[in-house]
Amino acid sequence: MTLSEGFLWLLIGVSLVTLLPRVLPMVLITKFGMPEWLLRFLQYVPIAVMTALLVQAVLTEGESFIPLMENVNLLALIPTLIVAIATRSLLFTVITGIGAMFLLQLFGL
Amino acid sequence: MPLERLTFWGGVKDCIPTLLGYLSIGFAAGVVGAAEGLSVLEIGLMSVFLYAGSAQFIVAGMMSAGSSILSIIVTVFFVNLRHLLLSAALAPMFRQYSAKKNFILGAQLTDETFGVAINRLTPNTTHRDQWMLGMNITAQINWVLATLVGAWFGTWIPNPQQFGLGFALPAMFAGLVVQSLIHRKKFRTDLIVAGSTIVYFVLAFLWLPGHIAVIAAAVAAAITGMVVER
Numbered sequence: 001m002t003l004s005e006g007f008l009w010l011l012i013g014v015s016l017v018t019l020l021p022r023v024l025p026m027v028l029i030t031k032f033g034m035p036e037w038l039l040r041f042l043q044y045v046p047i048a049v050m051t052a053l054l055v056q057a058v059l060t061e062g063e064s065f066i067p068l069m070e071n072v073n074l075l076a077l078i079p080t081l082i083v084a085i086a087t088r089s090l091l092f093t094v095i096t097g098i099g100a101m102f103l104l105q106l107f108g109l
Numbered sequence: 110m111p112l113e114r115l116t117f118w119g120g121v122k123d124c125i126p127t128l129l130g131y132l133s134i135g136f137a138a139g140v141v142g143a144a145e146g147l148s149v150l151e152i153g154l155m156s157v158f159l160y161a162g163s164a165q166f167i168v169a170g171m172m173s174a175g176s177s178i179l180s181i182i183v184t185v186f187f188v189n190l191r192h193l194l195l196s197a198a199l200a201p202m203f204r205q206y207s208a209k210k211n212f213i214l215g216a217q218l219t220d221e222t223f224g225v226a227i228n229r230l231t232p233n234t235t236h237r238d239q240w241m242l243g244m245n246i247t248a249q250i251n252w253v254l255a256t257l258v259g260a261w262f263g264t265w266i267p268n269p270q271q272f273g274l275g276f277a278l279p280a281m282f283a284g285l286v287v288q289s290l291i292h293r294k295k296f297r298t299d300l301i302v303a304g305s306t307i308v309y310f311v312l313a314f315l316w317l318p319g320h321i322a323v324i325a326a327a328v329a330a331a332i333t334g335m336v337v338e339r
Contacts, residue, residue, distance in 0.1 A: 003151060004151070006178055010168070011154055011155065012158075013179075017182055018185060019216055021191075021192040021193040021196065022217075022218045023216055023218075024215075025196035026200050026218075027208045027211050040338070041334075041335055042198045042201075043198070043334075044330065044334030045195070045327060046289055047302050047303055048306050048328075048334070049191055049194055051306035051307065052330070053220065054279060054283055055307050055326075056322070057279035057282055059310075060319055062319075063318060076273075076276050080280045080284075081283055084288075090126040090284040091128075093283060093287075094129050094130045094133060094280045097277065097279065098273040101273035101275065104273075105271055105273065
């Protein structure tokens with residue numbers, strides 16, 4: 001149970017820059033309201049952000065694309081998406097994803 | 110239409126489907142953190158105060174690579190900038206509550222709790238603050254426990270990726286995308302938004318770092334949605 005030197009400053013810094021984007025819109029927008037065009041824009045933000053995060057997680061490694069022919073993520077994604085659509089359950093979706101990846105790696109892909 | 114009264118325990122219950130995601134990703138984050146040389150205490154403190162999976166992976170990785178404190182903070186800032194969009198998208202549902210209450214509810218916002226909340230909260234529901242608090246607390250308790258257990262295991266699992274745990278995060282995102290696609294009534298427009306996001310991200314990623322490309326692609330795709338819905 002140790003704290004390395006500087007870790008506390010780092011922790012305060014990263015916690016603050018994470019906290020601010022999380023709370024500012026909730027605190028400010030609820031006070032001042034929003035124009036209609038912004039509301040229309042925002043209704044598409046969730047699906048867009050989720051899709052972008054998914055694409056980043058599946059297609060990239062660090063700051064480069066994983067070569068398509070070597071991308072095991074895409075193979076694991078197939079059963080994951082099928083189960084997600086069939087069950088609409090996050091639980092089964094995540095289990096399927098982890099299990100598929102485990103099997104793919106087991107067979108050396 | 111009658112109003113549906115949400116409760117704290119309803120929030121706890123609606124959080125349950127995401128728990129395995131938290132447990133596996135938290136476990137992975139703990140294992141990786143320990144493997145990169147962080148102590149169990151440091152990993153626990155991060156889960157309590159930072160509470161952001163991708164950021165915790167980044168902190169562990171950059172610390173062991175010897176990056177400066179400032180460069181780690183700037184990177185985490187960009188990675189979590191997307192929360193601005195998530196928080197803003199949820200805000201209309203919390204208009205009636207005080208700034209103090211919304212500060213507390215927003216502080217525990219994550220990609221996953223957002224995914225659950227945006228599907229569950231409608232103008233037809235009341236007591237959303239209680240529901241949100243129940244879900245938030247459940248999610249974070251599980252996250253903290255999972256990372257701590259992972260940190261302990263980290264000392265004797267040399268390669269966590271080989272058990273498929275690395276795919277927990279993408280699988281979770283896939284599940285959330287499918288849920289929001291199926292849930293809403295604007296299926297055609299949503300599908301166009303999701304499809305264009307893929308194209309925008311690939312293009313943006315050719316020029317921009319990954320975390321900026323995510324924001325750029327999401328903004329462009331949401332604008333595309335506004336344009337095609339007419």
